[in-house]
Amino acid sequence: MWRIVHQFGSPPWVYRFCDRVIPWLLPITVVALLTGSIWGLLFAPTDYKQGDSYRIIYIHVPAAVVALAGYYVMALAGLVSLVWRVKLADTAMRAAAPIGAAYTAIALITGAIWGKPTWGAWWVWDARITSMLILFFLYVGVIALFEAYENKTVAARACAILSLVGTVNIPIIYKSVDWWYSLHQPASIKFTGSSAIDASMLYPLLGMIISFYALFALLMMLNLKQSLTEEYAQSAWLNKRLTA
Amino acid sequence: MYFDSVADALAMGGHGAFVWGAYGISFVIIFFVLLRPIMSIRTLNADIRQEALRKQSAQVAQENAS
Numbered sequence: 001m002w003r004i005v006h007q008f009g010s011p012p013w014v015y016r017f018c019d020r021v022i023p024w025l026l027p028i029t030v031v032a033l034l035t036g037s038i039w040g041l042l043f044a045p046t047d048y049k050q051g052d053s054y055r056i057i058y059i060h061v062p063a064a065v066v067a068l069a070g071y072y073v074m075a076l077a078g079l080v081s082l083v084w085r086v087k088l089a090d091t092a093m094r095a096a097a098p099i100g101a102a103y104t105a106i107a108l109i110t111g112a113i114w115g116k117p118t119w120g121a122w123w124v125w126d127a128r129i130t131s132m133l134i135l136f137f138l139y140v141g142v143i144a145l146f147e148a149y150e151n152k153t154v155a156a157r158a159c160a161i162l163s164l165v166g167t168v169n170i171p172i173i174y175k176s177v178d179w180w181y182s183l184h185q186p187a188s189i190k191f192t193g194s195s196a197i198d199a200s201m202l203y204p205l206l207g208m209i210i211s212f213y214a215l216f217a218l219l220m221m222l223n224l225k226q227s228l229t230e231e232y233a234q235s236a237w238l239n240k241r242l243t244a
Numbered sequence: 245m246y247f248d249s250v251a252d253a254l255a256m257g258g259h260g261a262f263v264w265g266a267y268g269i270s271f272v273i274i275f276f277v278l279l280r281p282i283m284s285i286r287t288l289n290a291d292i293r294q295e296a297l298r299k300q301s302a303q304v305a306q307e308n309a310s
Binding site for chain 1 (some may be wrong): 281292
């Protein structure tokens with residue numbers, strides 16, 4: 001058990017792990033994303049109420065779900081970095097921030113595009129949408145805060161605190177559609193009880209959610225590898241690996 | 245396929261611009277977040293290899309001089 005924990009704190013081990021997994025995960029993820037999109041766009045049936053504009057769901061919901069899950073990854077890495085001063089944990093925290101920002105941006109943009117034909121407006125200051133916008137600012141804030149400090153140890157600590165404080169926003173986003181009277185529709189997929197969505201629409205949606213998780217893992221590894229290459233450019237292990 | 249023709253699929257019941265636009269923008273964003281670390285790793289690796297070569301040739305030159 002401790003050996004595994006120790007390995008996750010070892011930069012050469014993590015670098016090697018990423019290096020080995022990326023060549024497999026990259027093609028699998030791209031194929032899964034394209035297959036899921038084609039399934040959702042061309043093969044899933046039309047919604048009787050919203051017509052074909054509902055097909056945006058296959059991008060919008062997976063992006064939003066993983067944007068929230070990704071925040072936990074970033075905050076947890078921040079916690080580990082803050083409490084145990086593991087340098088790799090703040091590298092992981094910084095690796096998650098741009099991915100989360102991109103996912104949140106996708107959720108917001110596709111939501112706006114879906115909102116126009118469905119609600120008649122690109123944007124409304126609704127609880128769900130506003131809290132998602134705050135999530136976007138939190139992700140961008142972590143990126144910007146790290147750049148703002150000259151001393152990178154202090155920068156990492158400030159980012160960790162910001163991401164931990166921002167965690168309070170996550171349950172608010174989840175519950176926003178129940179707590180406030182909202183234009184945004186409530187969740188269609190439930191872990192307990194039956195989902196309010198037919199299997200012919202549910203399966204492509206689940207497929208896309210899994211694909212977006214895979215893409216998150218892939219981007220996480222790419223960003224980690226990029227940061228490690230930058231940080232350990234002078235190290236013997238990396239030089240040996242690259243010039244062998 | 246759910247649609248009868250390619251034209252129907254492109255039209256999306258009148259919402260074609262919205263649906264295809266949403267997918268298009270999303271894939272452009274995904275493409276760029278994927279490309280950024282890949283290109284950066286490539287540049288960094290090239291720099292590290294070049295630096296290693298430079299050190300190696302400097303060492304050889306020093307040995308020849310002595």
